[in-house]
Amino acid sequence: VVSLLFAINAASGIWGGAGRAVNVAYGVAEQRGFLRRRLIVIGLTLVTITFFLLSVTAVFLGEDWARSLFGHIGLGDAAEQIWAFARWPVAILFALAALSTVFRYAPDPDARRRRLVTPGTLVTVALWVAATIGFSFYVENFGRYGAVYGTAASIIVLLLWLYLVSMGFLYGAELDAELRRRRDAR
Numbered sequence: 001v002v003s004l005l006f007a008i009n010a011a012s013g014i015w016g017g018a019g020r021a022v023n024v025a026y027g028v029a030e031q032r033g034f035l036r037r038r039l040i041v042i043g044l045t046l047v048t049i050t051f052f053l054l055s056v057t058a059v060f061l062g063e064d065w066a067r068s069l070f071g072h073i074g075l076g077d078a079a080e081q082i083w084a085f086a087r088w089p090v091a092i093l094f095a096l097a098a099l100s101t102v103f104r105y106a107p108d109p110d111a112r113r114r115r116l117v118t119p120g121t122l123v124t125v126a127l128w129v130a131a132t133i134g135f136s137f138y139v140e141n142f143g144r145y146g147a148v149y150g151t152a153a154s155i156i157v158l159l160l161w162l163y164l165v166s167m168g169f170l171y172g173a174e175l176d177a178e179l180r181r182r183r184d185a186r
Contacts, residue, residue: 019106051098124172
């Protein structure tokens with residue numbers, strides 16, 4: 001239990017940083033108190049972990065789940081084949097829900113968006129998917145991290161991937177901020 005609390009506290013630092021990054025993109029200062037901000041960030045951490053776990057479950061465990069569930073109902077192979085394709089949009093929708101929640105509630109109220117799904121969140125999810133596919137292709141075919149870094153290669157690859165997806169997050173935040181500035185200027 002103590003380890004889980006420490007892990008949630010450490011993971012909440014990511015979303016606290018995300019809120020600060022969105023505040024910078026919008027040019028606003030944080031006005032919420034420490035306790036309120038901390039509770040919001042911990043709540044965001046729990047919500048996004050849930051959404052991302054559902055997304056990963058849809059991709060990796062969904063086929064076995066679909067086979068078991070639809071087999072009992074009598075739909076069997078047809079439903080399993082449909083789920084093989086439907087799991088990807090479901091996973092992307094869960095990732096979009098997690099990201100939209102962070103974009104909506106992590107920053108200061110002055111930087112919040114009116115809508116839950118914005119062009120920035122859509123672009124960020126698209127960049128995340130593209131970066132993940134492109135980076136996995138690179139690592140599988142060109143990157144020889146294991147030869148250079150040995151057992152630390154998986155950590156290096158994870159950190160590089162996190163760097164790429166964080167750039168997508170920042171681009172989405174900047175896109176939304178710029179669109180808002182242009183709308184306010186009109």
